Amino acid sequence: xxxxxIIILLSMITTGLMLGMIFSLVAVGVTIIYGSIWMPNAAxxxxxxxxxxxxxxxxxxxxxxxxxxxxxIIGLSVPFSYALEILLIRRFYDVPNxxxxxxxxxxxxxxxxxxxxxxxxxxxxxxxxxxxxxGGLTMLGPFPMVNNRLAAMLIAALLLVALFxxxxxxxxxxxxxxxxxxxxxxxxxxxDVRAVYRMSFVLGNAVVFAGGVLxxxxxxxxxxxxxxxxITAFAIMIIGGPGSVLGALVIGMVFGLTQAAVSIFASPTxxxxxxxxxxxxxxxxxxxxxxxR
Amino acid sequence: MNVLTSRWLPxxxxxxxxxxxxxxxSGNRYFAFIVxxxxxxVLWATGMNLLxxxxxxxxxxxxxxxxxxxxxTIGLSAAGWxxxxxxxVGSIAASLVGIVLGLPxxxxxxxxxxxxxxxxxxxxxxxxVYFVNLTNGDVGISHIPLPELPGxxxxxxxxxxxxxxxxxxxxxxxxTLLVESGFGHRLIAIREDDGLAETLxxxxxRQRLAAFFIASLFASIGGALYAPYVGFVSPRSFDxxxxxxxxxxxxxxxxxxxxxxxxGAVILxxxxxxxxxxxxxxxxVYGLLIIGxxxxxxxxxxxxxxxxxxxxxxxxxVAQKTAPAR
Numbered sequence: 084x085x086x087x088x089i090i091i092l093l094s095m096i097t098t099g100l101m102l103g104m105i106f107s108l109v110a111v112g113v114t115i116i117y118g119s120i121w122m123p124n125a126a127x128x129x130x131x132x133x134x135x136x137x138x139x140x141x142x143x144x145x146x147x148x149x150x151x152x153x154x155x156i157i158g159l160s161v162p163f164s165y166a167l168e169i170l171l172i173r174r175f176y177d178v179p180n181x182x183x184x185x186x187x188x189x190x191x192x193x194x195x196x197x198x199x200x201x202x203x204x205x206x207x208x209x210x211x212x213x214x215x216x217x218g219g220l221t222m223l224g225p226f227p228m229v230n231n232r233l234a235a236m237l238i239a240a241l242l243l244v245a246l247f248x249x250x251x252x253x254x255x256x257x258x259x260x261x262x263x264x265x266x267x268x269x270x271x272x273x274x275d276v277r278a279v280y281r282m283s284f285v286l287g288n289a290v291v292f293a294g295g296v297l298x299x300x301x302x303x304x305x306x307x308x309x310x311x312x313x314i315t316a317f318a319i320m321i322i323g324g325p326g327s328v329l330g331a332l333v334i335g336m337v338f339g340l341t342q343a344a345v346s347i348f349a350s351p352t353x354x355x356x357x358x359x360x361x362x363x364x365x366x367x368x369x370x371x372x373x374x375x376r
Numbered sequence: 377m378n379v380l381t382s383r384w385l386p387x388x389x390x391x392x393x394x395x396x397x398x399x400x401x402s403g404n405r406y407f408a409f410i411v412x413x414x415x416x417x418v419l420w421a422t423g424m425n426l427l428x429x430x431x432x433x434x435x436x437x438x439x440x441x442x443x444x445x446x447x448x449t450i451g452l453s454a455a456g457w458x459x460x461x462x463x464x465v466g467s468i469a470a471s472l473v474g475i476v477l478g479l480p481x482x483x484x485x486x487x488x489x490x491x492x493x494x495x496x497x498x499x500x501x502x503x504x505v506y507f508v509n510l511t512n513g514d515v516g517i518s519h520i521p522l523p524e525l526p527g528x529x530x531x532x533x534x535x536x537x538x539x540x541x542x543x544x545x546x547x548x549x550x551x552t553l554l555v556e557s558g559f560g561h562r563l564i565a566i567r568e569d570d571g572l573a574e575t576l577x578x579x580x581x582r583q584r585l586a587a588f589f590i591a592s593l594f595a596s597i598g599g600a601l602y603a604p605y606v607g608f609v610s611p612r613s614f615d616x617x618x619x620x621x622x623x624x625x626x627x628x629x630x631x632x633x634x635x636x637x638x639x640g641a642v643i644l645x646x647x648x649x650x651x652x653x654x655x656x657x658x659x660x661v662y663g664l665l666i667i668g669x670x671x672x673x674x675x676x677x678x679x680x681x682x683x684x685x686x687x688x689x690x691x692x693x694v695a696q697k698t699a700p701a702r
Contacts, residue, residue, distance in 0.1 A: 123487060174671060182487035183434060184670055187627075190620060191666030198659025314498065317491065356502060359495050366492050367483055 095343045101232060101301060103339020104239035105294050109312060110319035110331035111246055112290035118263040118326030119283040122172065122185035127291050128313030129196035134160070134295030135304055136204050139211045149216050153296040160292040164285040167192075172284055176277065193313070200306060212303040235301040242293055243332065250328050259283055263326045314355070318362040324372025333374065386635060387552065391545045394418075398537030408537055410649045412605060415540040416598050417645035419547045421625040421637035423594020426551060428623065429631035430560060431587045432567035433481050436493040436619045440500035441477070441592045442599030443614025445470035447504070447511055449600040450520055450609070459523035459604070467596040474592025475585050482581055485570075497616045504611035516610025520603050536605055543601070547594055552634050554590065563587055621662070628669050630676025639678055 113127050124130075134156055141152035171188060175181045204211075215231035222228075250256035261269035262279045270276050294312075298304065319338055323330025338358065345354040365372060394415060401407040420442070427435050445466045452462035480492045504511045511517070522530040531539060554560050562583050565573040574580050603609045621644070629640025644665075651658050673680055 123491065171667065171671065180486055183490055184674070186487055186490060187623075188667055188670050191663045191670065194659050194663030194666065196663075198657060198661075198663060201659065202656045321491070352502065352506065356499070359499050359502075363480075363492065363495055363499075366488060366495070367480055370484060370488055 091347070095347055096340070097228065097232070097236070099340035099343035100336070101236050101239070101339070102342050103336035104236060104243060105298050105301075106315055106319060106339050106342075107243055107332045107335030108239060108246075108294035108297070109291050109316045110323065110335045111243070111328055112287040112294065113316045114287075114320045114323070114326055114328060114331045115250075115259070115283050115290070116287035117182075117320060118328075119259055120172065120176070120185070120280050121182045122284070123182055123189065123317070123320075124287070125186060125189040125313055125317070126192040126196065127189075127316050128309035128311070129193050129200075130160075130288055130291045131295035131298070131312045132200065132304075132306065132309040133196060134292040135299035135308070136200065136211065138296050138299045139213055142213055149213060149300060153300070156296055157289055157292050160289045161285055164288040165281075168281055168284050173277075173281075176280060193309075197306075197309070200309075205306070210303055210305050211299070213299055216300045232301045235297050239294075239297050242290075246290065247328065247332065255279070255282060311355070315358060318358040320372075321362050321370075322365045322373060324375040327372060327374040330372055330374030387545070387549060390548060390635075390638065391541075394541040394545050395538060398534050398541060402534040405533070408534065410646050412537045412540050413649075414642060414645040415537065415544045416602055416605070417622070417625060417641040418638050419540075419544045419594055419598045420622045421629070421641040422544075422547045422551050423591045423598070424622050424626050425631060425634075425637040426554070426563075426587055426591045426594070428626050429633070429637070430555060430563045430567060431584060433478075433485070433584075434490040434493070434623065435478075435588075435591070436490060436616060436623070437477055437497040437500060438591075438595050438622055439614040439616070439618035440497045441470050441474045442595040442602065442618075443500065443504060443609075443611070444473055445596030445599040446603040446609055446614065450517060450603050451510060453521065459521075463523075463597070463600040466600050467593060470596035470599065471589050471592035474595070475589050478585055478588030478592075481584055481588070494616060497619055501611050501615045504614070511611065514611060516608055516613070517603075518608045520607050520609070522604050531604075540601060540605070543597060548634065548638065555634065559583070559586070620666075624662070624666055624669065626676075628665070628673065628676055630679030630682070633676070633678045633682060636676045636678035640676065 109127060109131060113124055116122050116124050137156045137159075138149065138152055141147045141156065142149045145152075147155075172185075175184050175188075178184060215229075217230045217234050219230045220227045221230055221233060250259065258269065258274045258279050259282075261272065261274055262276055266276055269279075298308070315338060319331055319334045323332075323334040341357070342354050345357070369375075397411045398408055401411055420438070424435065424438050427433050427438075445463075448466035448469055449459070449462045452465060453459050457465075477493070477496050480496075481489050484492055505513055507513075522532050522536070525531055555563075562573070562578045565576065565578060566580055566583055570580050599614070602613070606613075625640035625644045626637040627640070628644060629638065630636025647661075648658060651661060654661075669676070675682075
């Protein structure tokens with residue numbers, strides 16, 4: 084193989100890994116919320132975009148360091164989620180068939196946020212680019228790698244590991260899985276179901292925000308990312324199995340690598356078609372997903 | 377006869393209003409156009425009501441079906457067919473597609489069906505954008521010729537609105553007859569508990585697919601007439617937001633009642649025109665409306681009123697106990 088081919092291959096793999104980790108993060112956020120509350124949060128794409136846009140404002144307009152701004156924004160997602168939970172989410176905890184109500188509710192939130200973005204950020208620009216988190220290049224043997232993306236990738240990987248550990252081994256993670264499998268039984272065993280619900284709504288959104296912030300650090304973005312991300316995260320959740328964190332991780336990485344490969348050889352439209360197709364097939368023939376528990 | 381008059385009285389009032397409004401506004405094209413679009417929305421909302429209100433499925437690909445019909449009708453008219461024949465073929469073709477798109481409802485219900493229909497709607501929209509030589513892609517098709525009349529001349533202006541009024545009235549009457557027939561009762565039985573309905577000897581598959589065919593017919597007749605009426609279509613004319621708006625009319629008015637969706641459409645369809653000066657906040661208003669309906673009016677305006685009138689009767693959303701897929 085010539086050097087050029089290897090460079091293309093390497094960049095494909097790194098892009099794929101980077102995208103995969105961001106997809107995984109967002110999908111884990113979505114699946115945590117669905118797994119506990121049964122809320123299919125279609126607004127996850129707008130939350131993702133919200134985080135990215137806030138980071139852009141903070142670092143470009145107000146001159147904060149992106150790393151500091153990112154932490155603040157992820158922190159801000161907590162009161163934001165709490166407010167939403169108190170205002171809207173909490174009302175439906177005991178409604179039968181609530182996932183469809185939640186779905187429509189989140190479509191309403193999507194509309195509101197999209198409307199707000201187009202009258203605020205929409206006037207300024209349609210393409211947003213952040214200053215790099217860290218400058219410079221690292222040479223991987225003869226191949227140059229942008230430090231900024233390496234850093235984002237490293238943070239994403241650490242976050243994923245931390246999340247996975249939390250959900251696997253921590254008390255909260257066990258409670259979450261118990262609630263997902265059988266709410267009544269979990270309540271009987273002394274799990275505070277409502278606290279788990281609230282916690283997972285906050286945690287899930289924080290993870291989605293983290294995904295948005297990392298994406299904004301690594302790539303330039305526009306409004307269309309919200310819709311793409313919403314569909315992708317849903318597709319990953321459905322294929323991996325709703326509520327399955329492992330499924331979201333694995334399928335997220337698969338999607339990221341596929342996206343990177345497909346966008347070199349074909350158009351992104353084809354990639355979108357293939358996600359939707361895969362999701363349809365899974366929905367019809369194995370609605371509990373590939374990694375169902 | 378007395379019973380009959382009282383039963384059909386609302387229909388008579390609605391028909392009178394539907395035919396009178398275009399005549400009242402015949403002097404002002406702008407208001408007449410709003411009336412026309414509202415009538416089309418009533419037709420669409422009535423069709424979606426059959427699926428969402430009476431069959432218990434939320435079909436987000438409704439606008440996509442209307443779009444298929446619109447594009448087929450435009451294509452056939454451009455190929456030299458008579459508009460009315462093209463509309464007939466386009467509507468039936470789109471409704472057959474509607475049956476196919478309804479097939480997932482046999483395996484999925486509740487949120488999973490809705491998600492599936494959302495995916496289908498996205499695929500349809502992508503296809504409208506992708507097949508440029510049939511749909512002219514994102515640019516859209518403009519200058520769509522008006523339907524020709526048998527005696528020569530074109531269907532235009534007030535007469536177009538009167539045709540829309542006639543079809544809308546027929547649509548509402550057809551839905552009433554269907555709902556009161558055995559077919560309607562079987563659909564409601566399926567909505568409440570499809571397993572039990574099956575046990576009672578109802579062919580769930582056939583009833584569901586029939587519901588999809590009829591509802592798609594509403595969608596596609598509306599779609600075929602929408603295109604020449606507005607004179608312009610693009611993939612955005614039939615995207616998921618349009619489906620969602622029609623859904624909102626049904627839910628806002630009250631699903632599972634004949635008049636709820638009519639009221640919902642009459643209130644919501646003129647809204648974008650009235651909000652034209654506040655174009656920027658239109659999305660926000662729609663989002664707030666959606667959330668308001670879900671939180672405050674789960675049974676809709678008419679549904680909530682009916683529930684108050686007949687206290688003790690459970691709300692349709694509470695009674696709907698179709699088990700989620702997991």
